[in-house]
Amino acid sequence: MRKMSQEYQYLQTLSERKLLKKNDQNSLNHLQRGHQGEQAFDALQQALTQNKLPCVDDLYLKTNTACVQIDKLLTVDGVAYVVDVKNYSGKYTYFENEWRKNEIPLQENIFEQLHNAMRAVRRIFWAEKVDLEIRGVLAFIDPHATIDIKDNVNDIVLNAQDIAGWLLQLATQVQPKDYAYNNNWRQALKKHTLAGFSCPRKLPLAHLNHLKHGICCRNCGDNHLIETSYYMQCPQCQHREPKETAYVRTICDCGVLFHDHDLTMGMLCQFFGETVNRRYLKEMLARHFEIKKHLGRSSCYFNKGLLFIYWFEEKLSYFQMLERKTDWVRH
Numbered sequence: 099m100r101k102m103s104q105e106y107q108y109l110q111t112l113s114e115r116k117l118l119k120k121n122d123q124n125s126l127n128h129l130q131r132g133h134q135g136e137q138a139f140d141a142l143q144q145a146l147t148q149n150k151l152p153c154v155d156d157l158y159l160k161t162n163t164a165c166v167q168i169d170k171l172l173t174v175d176g177v178a179y180v181v182d183v184k185n186y187s188g189k190y191t192y193f194e195n196e197w198r199k200n201e202i203p204l205q206e207n208i209f210e211q212l213h214n215a216m217r218a219v220r221r222i223f224w225a226e227k228v229d230l231e232i233r234g235v236l237a238f239i240d241p242h243a244t245i246d247i248k249d250n251v252n253d254i255v256l257n258a259q260d261i262a263g264w265l266l267q268l269a270t271q272v273q274p275k276d277y278a279y280n281n282n283w284r285q286a287l288k289k290h291t292l293a294g295f296s297c298p299r300k301l302p303l304a305h306l307n308h309l310k311h312g313i314c315c316r317n318c319g320d321n322h323l324i325e326t327s328y329y330m331q332c333p334q335c336q337h338r339e340p341k342e343t344a345y346v347r348t349i350c351d352c353g354v355l356f357h358d359h360d361l362t363m364g365m366l367c368q369f370f371g372e373t374v375n376r377r378y379l380k381e382m383l384a385r386h387f388e389i390k391k392h393l394g395r396s397s398c399y400f401n402k403g404l405l406f407i408y409w410f411e412e413k414l415s416y417f418q419m420l421e422r423k424t425d426w427v428r429h
């Protein structure tokens with residue numbers, strides 16, 4: 099599963115609890131669009147080639163000074179394709195080493211971002227003695243974008259309508275050796291992979307009071323849910339969520355926003371607001387979260403700073419079982 103970046107998780111969660119500043123809202127829109135573009139590419143690849151193309155998605159590679167993110171790396175018949183998916187709309191031209199969007203020169207060079215990622219892969223392959231040619235691919239996934247490359251470039255530039263053909267063509271070139279799971283290129287990349295960028299944004303704890311409190315309905319966002327023994331019910335849209343899931347999910351939301359802090363009862367009680375069921379919250383912490391320090395009332399728990407879907411992805415079947423139970427329960 100392609101995950102939202104930590105910054106995306108943070109801004110998304112913050113937007114559910116307060117009105118974002120204009121700059122933050124723009125960043126959120128940008129991250130959302132980028133993520134949707136990558137998912138659209140994945141879906142196309144899956145539909146056309148199933149799992150035929152040997153590939154790694156969403157790679158974070160260590161370089162000597164920093165870290166680069168790669169949307170997708172496909173390896174077919176001696177070539178590693180570093181794919182950068184762009185979900186841009188508008189008219190893009192590249193002429194005399196300069197990108198323009200709707201005639202306006204762009205500050206950034208989209209090729210340079212791609213080449214930076216390719217250099218990271220090249221250095222790793224060189225160090226790990228992996229003998230693969232590296233090629234760059236810019237894939238413009240939005241059919242409303244028009245791309246006009248006037249210079250000669252070494253990279254492959256795909257318009258939305260070219261992507262399917264390119265993937266199908268690639269699938270015909272796959273060699274049996276490309277499938278091997280212990281391929282040396284996979285091992286080499288794994289050795290230099292990071293978990294992801296940590297979120298560069300931080301929310302001071304003092305801001306706890308300025309957020310929308312409580313458990314927010316996962317369907318409509320309303321935070322005046324009615325608590326029963328088994329589930330939380332939304333008075334606005336009537337949506338029901340198992341109570342256990344609602345509490346755990348909200349604890350995760352607090353963790354995402356205050357990702358640089360451990361989780362404590364004090365912080366969570368403020369986040370959940372006055373109507374919190376403290377006894378139940380405590381029970382959920384003990385059941386699902388790992389304790390870091392036993393300090394009686396001020397015990398703290400490890401904070402992964404991840405949304406519920408990612409934090410508990412390995413316990414998914416347990417929470418699915420709760421959903422089924424909630425369907426059976428009649429008030």
Ligand SMILES: [Zn+2]
Pocket residue numbers: 315316317318319320332333334335336337
């Ligand atoms: Zn609702």
